[in-house]
Amino acid sequence: MQSFRQRAGRVLVATGALVVPLLLLASAGLPAAANSAGVHRSAAATPQNVDWPYYGNTLANTRFQNVNQINPANVAGLKPAWVFHTGVLDSAASFEDSPIVVNGTMYVATGHDDVFALNAATGTQRWAYHPEAQMPPLSKLAICCGEDSRGVAYGDGMVYLGRLDDTLVALNAKTGKVAWQTKLANWKDNYTITMAPQIADGVVIVGFAGADFETRGTLLGYDALTGRKLWTFYTTGPGPSWAGTSWKTGGASVWGNPAVDPSLGLVYFGTGNAGPDLYGGGRAGENLYSVSLVALDLRTGHLRWAFQEVHHDLWDYDAPQPPMLFDAQMDGRSYPAIGQCNKDGNYFILDRATGRPVFPVKEVPVPTQPSWQDPWPTQPVSSVQPLTPMSVTGPLGPAITAAPEFTPPQQQQLAVQPGGVGGCGWPPAAYSPRTGDVYYTALYFPFVYMSSPGSGPTNTGGSSEEAPVPGVQQYSIIGATSTSTGKIVWSTKFPEVNASSMAVAGDLLFYGTDNGVFHAVSAATGAPLWSFDGTTVHDAGGADAPPAVYVVNGREYVVEAFGGNFNERFSTNSPAGDSVVAFALPAGSPSA
Numbered sequence: 089m090q091s092f093r094q095r096a097g098r099v100l101v102a103t104g105a106l107v108v109p110l111l112l113l114a115s116a117g118l119p120a121a122a123n124s125a126g127v128h129r130s131a132a133a134t135p136q137n138v139d140w141p142y143y144g145n146t147l148a149n150t151r152f153q154n155v156n157q158i159n160p161a162n163v164a165g166l167k168p169a170w171v172f173h174t175g176v177l178d179s180a181a182s183f184e185d186s187p188i189v190v191n192g193t194m195y196v197a198t199g200h201d202d203v204f205a206l207n208a209a210t211g212t213q214r215w216a217y218h219p220e221a222q223m224p225p226l227s228k229l230a231i232c233c234g235e236d237s238r239g240v241a242y243g244d245g246m247v248y249l250g251r252l253d254d255t256l257v258a259l260n261a262k263t264g265k266v267a268w269q270t271k272l273a274n275w276k277d278n279y280t281i282t283m284a285p286q287i288a289d290g291v292v293i294v295g296f297a298g299a300d301f302e303t304r305g306t307l308l309g310y311d312a313l314t315g316r317k318l319w320t321f322y323t324t325g326p327g328p329s330w331a332g333t334s335w336k337t338g339g340a341s342v343w344g345n346p347a348v349d350p351s352l353g354l355v356y357f358g359t360g361n362a363g364p365d366l367y368g369g370g371r372a373g374e375n376l377y378s379v380s381l382v383a384l385d386l387r388t389g390h391l392r393w394a395f396q397e398v399h400h401d402l403w404d405y406d407a408p409q410p411p412m413l414f415d416a417q418m419d420g421r422s423y424p425a426i427g428q429c430n431k432d433g434n435y436f437i438l439d440r441a442t443g444r445p446v447f448p449v450k451e452v453p454v455p456t457q458p459s460w461q462d463p464w465p466t467q468p469v470s471s472v473q474p475l476t477p478m479s480v481t482g483p484l485g486p487a488i489t490a491a492p493e494f495t496p497p498q499q500q501q502l503a504v505q506p507g508g509v510g511g512c513g514w515p516p517a518a519y520s521p522r523t524g525d526v527y528y529t530a531l532y533f534p535f536v537y538m539s540s541p542g543s544g545p546t547n548t549g550g551s552s553e554e555a556p557v558p559g560v561q562q563y564s565i566i567g568a569t570s571t572s573t574g575k576i577v578w579s580t581k582f583p584e585v586n587a588s589s590m591a592v593a594g595d596l597l598f599y600g601t602d603n604g605v606f607h608a609v610s611a612a613t614g615a616p617l618w619s620f621d622g623t624t625v626h627d628a629g630g631a632d633a634p635p636a637v638y639v640v641n642g643r644e645y646v647v648e649a650f651g652g653n654f655n656e657r658f659s660t661n662s663p664a665g666d667s668v669v670a671f672a673l674p675a676g677s678p679s680a
Contacts, residue, residue, distance in 0.1 A: 183651020600631025
């Protein structure tokens with residue numbers, strides 16, 4: 089594995105056997121669909137058909153749709169247009185799918201790895217794929233956080249699914265028949281696939297979950313037509329950042345959907361926690377490339393740059409939020425940027441050509457005791473204003489002490505904010521080229537941490553992370569951050585934890601909450617404009633899934649999966665459900 093180091097003021101990029109400092113910021117254009125040029129609030133007739141062909145609508149992962157039929161003036165009239173039930177009503181599953189819409193057909197995946205093709209205008213089923221009979225019992229799989237599939241990818245007339253049993257499947261998009269499938273790993277080695285794959289330039293990109301079970305993080309590229317493996321990139325490897333052979337079980341899994349810049353030929357992804365997650369005594373060093381943003385050459389899988397967001401992670405601080413690509417303005421210059429918030433609550437904006445911060449990042453001294461945790465003495469702190477509260481407030485239960493962020497887990501019970509669910513977790517953010525703002529969810533959800541010398545991984549005892557913290561009222565914040573100033577533009581506080589995902593359509597921001605309510609607000613101000621209680625629909629649950637927006641036959645739809653989040657059920661109200669609901673304005677309604 090090539091050696092690479094990232095520091096706040098200097099970027100080193102591996103180039104063969106040489107490591108070359110980059111002192112100038114490169115300039116590269118955004119993917120055309122993500123660029124702000126040509127985006128208008130036009131009142132012209134709505135296009136007949138507008139797809140949502142990727143997990144984030146475009147390869148830039150911005151989750152923005154330039155449509156205006158549904159707008160702030162009429163969104164209050166939004167009604168369910170159709171409802172589809174998947175039949176998966178399982179409290180051990182999550183429904184976090186982001187639907188794909190291509191040529192009037194919607195593709196939806198469930199937590200049991202079913203795939204449904206639906207008429208996107210009516211919700212009528214066109215075909216279904218049910219693999220569970222071919223898979224080991226789901227209860228036997230090493231699933232950290234609920235039975236889950238975050239979605240599929242579409243390309244070359246096929247639909248691609250990464251199954252929980254580590255099988256990559258290509259389905260004929262018209263018939264649902266299996267075109268090819270290949271085993272990527274042995275599920276008995278504690279690998280699973282929960283991410284929505286990505287596809288670009290004929291390469292299907294997929295990675296494994298499993299850092300909580302001390303697997304080795306991996307991202308792979310496959311030929312979209314044949315299923316032949318093209319490349320493998322390991323997120324851990326031998327070298328000074330991992331003591332001894334700890335890299336072999338070092339975690340850093342990849343379970344968030346990647347972004348791609350075709351003009352640069354780069355694929356970008358975030359990595360998970362180091363393993364074991366709360367005990368670092370056996371893995372001294374920075375532990376590259378855990379909790380990092382990583383850029384690879386799309387065709388070869390070779391490392392181009394990496395930026396570590398947390399060194400020697402001891403707090404389960406994954407970086408799973410799908411990265412987004414946009415233009416950022418700084419000191420009068422425009423930069424081809426990449427943005428991401430991770431579980432430690434920092435929002436980082438980097439130059440996506442080089443990995444160098446656009447908004448400054450400082451290495452800040454942090455607590456370094458107990459020494460048996462081999463803690464790293466500094467941590468990166470972004471100058472972008474955090475939406476996440478960064479300290480524990482309020483009274484605590486007996487025998488629990490509040491500690492600053494990045495205090496290593498130790499034998500005393502310490503409450504730390506953010507905790508092991510964030511900050512920012514898996515839910516995808518959104519970006520609007522109209523406002524220049526990014527939109528995401530942040531949590532106030534402290535954890536109580538404990539660990540002991542030589543305790544080993546959390547799943548075999550010794551170390552622990554627990555929540556909710558006695559005496560602490562958790563909450564969530566939905567907000568917008570300017571990519572030109574790095575400051576919060578607006579924020580809305582909810583008196584409960586929410587795993588809310590975002591989509592922007594025209595001047596509207598859509599997101600759901602754990603209790604099953606789906607919201608539309610002004611993207612510019614956050615002012616509430618419409619909400620729908622999904623629990624009024626039979627067998628609908630929490631509204632945690634990423635919304636999608638599309639147009640079929642001249643009618644604009646907003647679709648949301650109401651099925652809840654397995655993790656959230658431990659601390660809040662996120663009921664299980666099996667419902668996909670598409671919303672539209674009633675026929676004949678006035679539009680922009």
